[in-house]
Amino acid sequence: MxxxxxxxxxxxxxxxxxxxxxxxxxxxxxxxxxxxxxxxxxxxxxxxxxxxxxxxxxxxxxxxxxxxxxxxxxxxxxxxxxxxxxxxxxxxxxxxxxxxxxxxxxxxxxxxxxxxxxxxxxxxxxxxxxxxxxxxxxxxxxxxxxxxxxxxxxxxTLDDPAAILYTSGTTGKSKGAILSHQNLTWVALNTLVDYDVVSDDVALMISPLFHAASLGMGALPIMLKGATIVLERGFEPGRALALIERHGVTMLSGVPTTYQLLADHPDWASTDLSTLMKLTCGGSPVPTRILNAYEDRGLSFSQGYGMTETSPGATSLHPTMTRTKQGSVGLPHFFTEVRIADEQGAVVSRGTIGEIEIAGPNVFPGYLNLPQATAEAFTADGWLRTGDLGYLDTDGYLFIADRLKDMIISGGENIYPAEIENLISDIDGVTGAAVIGVPDDRWGEVPWAVVTVRDGATINTDSVRAHLDGRLGRFKIPQRVVIVDELPRTASGKVRKADLRTRFASEA
Structure with a gap:
């Protein structure tokens, strides 16, 4: 062949x-x-x-x-x-x-x-x-x-492009991440190794396959191994619980919201979950309340970190380390490497916060039609610059410290504020806009818009949401709009979003 x-x-x-x-x-x-x-x-x-x-x-x-x-x-x-x-x-x-x-x-x-x-x-x-x-x-x-x-x-060949997955861009337009056959093959192999996928597994697929995680770390490794997928059009907690019991599901993937909705469902306590062995969770850390609910049923999670550009897996935390290394996203996948660099690009020592950089055959070759963005995404020696801050502890486990790109993760969906801010700024009467993520019990975090307005202008949550409706996916539309007299800014004029997140976190 x-x-x-x-x-x-x-x-x-x-x-x-x-x-x-x-x-x-x-x-x-x-x-x-x-x-x-x-x-x-x-x-x-x-x-x-x-x-x-x-x-x-x-x-x-x-x-x-x-x-x-x-x-x-x-x-x-x-x-x-x-x-x-x-x-x-x-x-x-x-x-x-x-x-x-x-x-x-x-x-x-x-x-x-x-x-x-x-x-x-x-x-x-x-x-x-x-x-x-x-x-x-x-x-x-x-x-x-x-x-x-x-x-x-x-x-x-393995170097030929296999798929283009669009990921929200920090400058407003989504970017097409080119994933090669090599990328998707190696991320599947990483999944097989680090999550112990076997041919007898039965995986319940309730997350959209158009997401990199569901495709690269869900469907593809199952197909490669010759296991079985219980494929659902979407996610409904009661039906998902029934399917787990009916088909003897052994594997389940989702985001913290998925697992919370399952545990909160009336059928949770009565559903036979004895076949479940492998639970994987990404998007954001699993809250302690959810960990407790699943551990009470004898279940624990594999957690991880990655992005579309890594097809998407980069690290995984074994279930046995969930408590010992709570807050960590784990070790690099078997065929993937992770390092931490300072602002000058020098690799830093363990325990020092810096930018997370990733290398391996699962790392994408670049963005479609965007040579400058592609060049900026890589270091001189070919490592992917994630734009995320973190550190490696003494054992080599990765901890995420912050997001350089201010990305919001809501129910597993990546939301980049820039594209929302650009559209809000088009509204007559808005003089400044900053979109931030605030904590939310159901979705992990949700977008809020903090805006300044011209004297006499009538701007409120309903009017902003109405302006965005039809222009953006509904999950990106801010749930609340807050009017402030002035946005906090650095000396160079950039909005200090960390200050806004701190200020409004308690009001969520």
């Missing part, structure tokens, strides 16, 4: 474990043979429409077998998969489609009205809804039934 990337995975799984259950979706099972056959048909369908190596194929929809078939089918052709966050507003989706120069878009029918005006604006050659569709506009299911099976093999 000439395809050394993800495009070869399904054919190999069909050979090694054809009758093993790959997916459980809507209470139906999909074997690896069926998933591989479907992937071949997707590849053939794309090829018939002129999709070639390097072309971008986008998917906009909830978790489904079609998502994975599109990923692996595009990879067979050497095409590049672009999963789109379903929570983005229309202008944000337009940016993703235009920036990545998508040639084919597959989307759930529920997004038809949202994407219809974008298609002509971007000039997408092929647009196909999932499902049956109509005689005039056949859906993916109907199209694939009319497409003959047959595996396509194209020359693909």
């Amino acid at each position: 000439h395809n050394h990337g993800l495009g070869a995975w399904m054919a190999k799984r069909r050979l090694k474990s054809p009758d093993k259950t790959a997916l459980i979706f809507d209470d139906r099972t999909v074997t690896y043979r069926e998933l591989a056959d479907g992937t071949d048909r997707v590849s053939a369908m794309l090829s018939r429409r002129g999709i070639r190596k390097g072309d971008r194929v986008a998917f906009l929809g909830e978790n489904s077998p079609e998502f994975l078939q599109l990923l692996f089918g595009a990879a067979q052709l050497g095409a590049v998969f672009v999963p789109i966050n379903t929570r983005l507003a229309a202008p944000e989706i337009l940016h993703v489609l235009a920036d990545s120069q998508v040639r084919a878009l597959i989307h759930d029918p529920s997004f038809t009205e949202r994407v219809a005006p974008l298609i002509s604006a971007v000039g997408i050659a092929h647009v196909i809804p999932t499902g049956e569709g109509t005689d005039a506009a056949p859906g993916l299911s109907r199209v694939l039934r009319d497409t003959p099976a047959g595996h396509t093999d194209v020359e693909v």
Whole structure:
């Protein structure tokens, strides 16, 4: 075979474990043979429409077998998969489609009205809804039934791009992080090693696959190992608990909010969780209250740290160290390295706070169409500059100290204040804006906007939220707008957001 990337995975799984259950979706099972056959048909369908190596194929929809078939089918052709966050507003989706120069878009029918005006604006050659569709506009299911099976093999190396995942940018526009076949293969291998994934595992996938963590550290390592995914369109706590018991789920991934909602559900105490062995949590530290609730049921967490640019895993904390190293995000993954550097770029000693830098085959090669941002993301010797502050303790465990980029993590979603501030500043009467994250029991933290206004202007939470609605994903819209006389600033004029976070944390 000439395809050394993800495009070869399904054919190999069909050979090694054809009758093993790959997916459980809507209470139906999909074997690896069926998933591989479907992937071949997707590849053939794309090829018939002129999709070639390097072309971008986008998917906009909830978790489904079609998502994975599109990923692996595009990879067979050497095409590049672009999963789109379903929570983005229309202008944000337009940016993703235009920036990545998508040639084919597959989307759930529920997004038809949202994407219809974008298609002509971007000039997408092929647009196909999932499902049956109509005689005039056949859906993916109907199209694939009319497409003959047959595996396509194209020359693909591990260095070739496999996917482009968009991550919110500090300057307002989201940036397309290019992830190579090597990146996604090695992050899957890191996951297999550090989380002890085995072929008998049954993983409940309740987080969106368009997120780097769900894809790189969830679906891909499970598929690589030939284990089973219970795939859900979304997350509903009661249903998730029922699925754990019904299918004997052994693995579960989420953010602290996920685990809190499960523990707070009325069925929590009565659900049989005896098969659960591996719980992984990212996005932000697990609060002590949640740790206690799960430890009372004999369960403990693997926690970690990473970002889209590391595909996304960088470190992991073994469950046995959850209490001993509480507050830490763990040790570097097996095939990944972490160091701490000062402002001059010199590596600092253990216990000293500095910028976290990462190296390894899971680190991305750069941003799409942004050579300057790519250059700024790396040190002279090729380590990724994360923009996060932290330190390594005497045992080599990483602790996060602060965020240089002021990123807000709300329910596992990364929110960058700059894009929100730019839009708020467009409101007539606003003279200054700063968006900060404040603590929230449910979401970990939520965005608030602190603004200054012109005398006589009428600005309030409702008016700001109304202005942002439709321009940003709802999870990015500030939950509260606070009017202040003056924003605290440094001598150079930068807003001191740490002061604002301290001031308003107690009011959350």
